[in-house]
Amino acid sequence: MSNTRRPVDSAEADVVEVNPLFARPGESTELARFSIPDCESLPETAYQIVHDEVALDGNARLNLATFVGTWMDSHAEKLYADTFDKNLIDKDEYKATDAIEERCRIILADLWHAPEPRNTIGASTIGSSEACMLGGLALKRRWQHARRSVGKSSERPNLVMSSAVQVCWKKFCSYWDVEARIVSISEERKVLDGHDLRSYVDENTIGVVAVFGVTYTGMYEPVERIAAALDEIQASKGLDIPIHVDGATGAFVAPFIQPHITWDFRISRVASINVSSHKYGLVYPGLGWIVWRDQAALPEDLRFRVAYLGGETPTVGLSFTRPGAQVLLQYYLFLRLGRDGYQRVHQATQDVAQYLSREIAKMPQFELWSDGSDLPVLTWHLRKGRSYNWNQYHLSDRLRMKGWQVPTYPMPDDLTHLTVQRIVVRGGLSRDLAGALVADLHAEVGFLESLTAPIEALGERPGFHH
Numbered sequence: 201m202s203n204t205r206r207p208v209d210s211a212e213a214d215v216v217e218v219n220p221l222f223a224r225p226g227e228s229t230e231l232a233r234f235s236i237p238d239c240e241s242l243p244e245t246a247y248q249i250v251h252d253e254v255a256l257d258g259n260a261r262l263n264l265a266t267f268v269g270t271w272m273d274s275h276a277e278k279l280y281a282d283t284f285d286k287n288l289i290d291k292d293e294y295k296a297t298d299a300i301e302e303r304c305r306i307i308l309a310d311l312w313h314a315p316e317p318r319n320t321i322g323a324s325t326i327g328s329s330e331a332c333m334l335g336g337l338a339l340k341r342r343w344q345h346a347r348r349s350v351g352k353s354s355e356r357p358n359l360v361m362s363s364a365v366q367v368c369w370k371k372f373c374s375y376w377d378v379e380a381r382i383v384s385i386s387e388e389r390k391v392l393d394g395h396d397l398r399s400y401v402d403e404n405t406i407g408v409v410a411v412f413g414v415t416y417t418g419m420y421e422p423v424e425r426i427a428a429a430l431d432e433i434q435a436s437k438g439l440d441i442p443i444h445v446d447g448a449t450g451a452f453v454a455p456f457i458q459p460h461i462t463w464d465f466r467i468s469r470v471a472s473i474n475v476s477s478h479k480y481g482l483v484y485p486g487l488g489w490i491v492w493r494d495q496a497a498l499p500e501d502l503r504f505r506v507a508y509l510g511g512e513t514p515t516v517g518l519s520f521t522r523p524g525a526q527v528l529l530q531y532y533l534f535l536r537l538g539r540d541g542y543q544r545v546h547q548a549t550q551d552v553a554q555y556l557s558r559e560i561a562k563m564p565q566f567e568l569w570s571d572g573s574d575l576p577v578l579t580w581h582l583r584k585g586r587s588y589n590w591n592q593y594h595l596s597d598r599l600r601m602k603g604w605q606v607p608t609y610p611m612p613d614d615l616t617h618l619t620v621q622r623i624v625v626r627g628g629l630s631r632d633l634a635g636a637l638v639a640d641l642h643a644e645v646g647f648l649e650s651l652t653a654p655i656e657a658l659g660e661r662p663g664f665h666h
């Protein structure tokens with residue numbers, strides 16, 4: 201091993217050094233970083249290198265920025281290890297896995313009150329992004345068929361959504377040539393709620409996206425009110441516009457802890473719903489779902505038939521090979537937790553979110569934007585009307601020094617003057633841990649408030665991307 205000091209940014213170094221503690225006699229102590237090394241390493245050595253490098257990642261338990269599950273129990277991990285060789289697309293070879301995928305989709309359709317869960321159609325996906333692409337494509341294709349059948353142009357489709365949609369919707373519009381009609385959220389209207397919808401929709405509108413669990417704030421868009429606004433538009437203008445519910449987060453929360461909210465297939469205008477299993481479905485990353493309310497909601501020409509069991513199975517999806525193991529993990533959790541288990545887990549999570557909200561609301565420096573009463577997610581900004589020698593980016597940095605990852609970011613277009621911080625509460629953030637976070641928050645705000653001159657505007661960059 202050379203004693204030469206490595207550049208500070210070791211990612212730029214050409215070689216990976218192997219600590220002499222781990223290198224076995226005769227093994228190379230330096231491995232190329234950006235090309236395949238010439239020689240083999242022992243598995244132990246290769247393992248140690250990769251393991252050590254990712255140890256530098258943040259501590260998942262203290263990552264309050266992500267919606268994505270970072271913990272499963274040991275039985276789930278065993279099942280994962282038992283099944284991570286299964287390719288979901290090999291339906292003929294893995295018939296049982298295929299049957300379980302189908303079963304999970306029906307379970308979700310039932311959870312979301314589809315009139316006939318077994319008559320729904322849908323698929324598991326790599327996450328909500330793929331599911332949203334498919335939901336959007338079905339809206340576009342249905343609209344195109346309807347327009348062509350009456351000899352009208354299908355050249356200029358548009359999709360209506362709030363400015364606070366997750367980036368996957370902007371991708372959808374860009375990748376599939378659909379105009380994004382953006383309804384800006386504001387301090388008065390924090391979510392898309394159907395207000396003034398008639399000035400956004402027209403005969404080229406393929407649908408409206410209702411986000412049930414807004415990524416920026418954790419708030420639910422009121423699907424019922426959006427549907428009611430569209431009912432009025434249909435009555436007056438004759439436009440029958442469907443809704444896709446982006447339930448990436450909320451579709452796994454509300455059925456358990458807010459069953460009184462009507463947001464799903466009980467609303468006849470809701471054509472399709474997506475969800476991420478790897479968020480509040482509590483599964484490790486890599487799994488989402490799309491479910492259409494009935495066969496009519498997914499045009500035939502978006503289904504592909506694969507030969508299977510001497511017959512043909514219709515499939516829909518943007519990818520081909522995908523791991524089957526996460527689907528099995530989802531089914532495991534349905535069995536393991538049941539409705540009651542999901543309810544208890546999410547309720548405990550929401551209790552912690554509301555505890556944090558109350559504590560933050562008591563701090564004179566802050567004003568809550570959302571308080572965890574929808575998703576267990578809270579956002580807050582600096583109270584207006586006084587000056588500060590610091591901003592929330594500085595607070596994020598201070599908290600980071602204690603291990604907490606609490607992102608700071610500007611709100612979307614037309615509200616970018618407002619910078620918020622967000623905590624996504626997940627199962628791992630216990631009430632005790634949340635108490636420790638509150639103590640650290642007080643300590644760091646206390647430090648920042650003691651400054652007698654403004655901190656230089658260093659490091660002011662969003663710590664998070666939606």
Ligand SMILES: Cc1ncc(COP(=O)(O)O)c(C=O)c1O
Pocket residue numbers: 267326327328329330332366368411412413414415446447448449476488
């Ligand atoms: C509302 C919403 N839609 C879609 C997505 C994309 O989900 P995924 O990361 O599962 O692709 C997210 C991710 O946070 C989200 O919050």
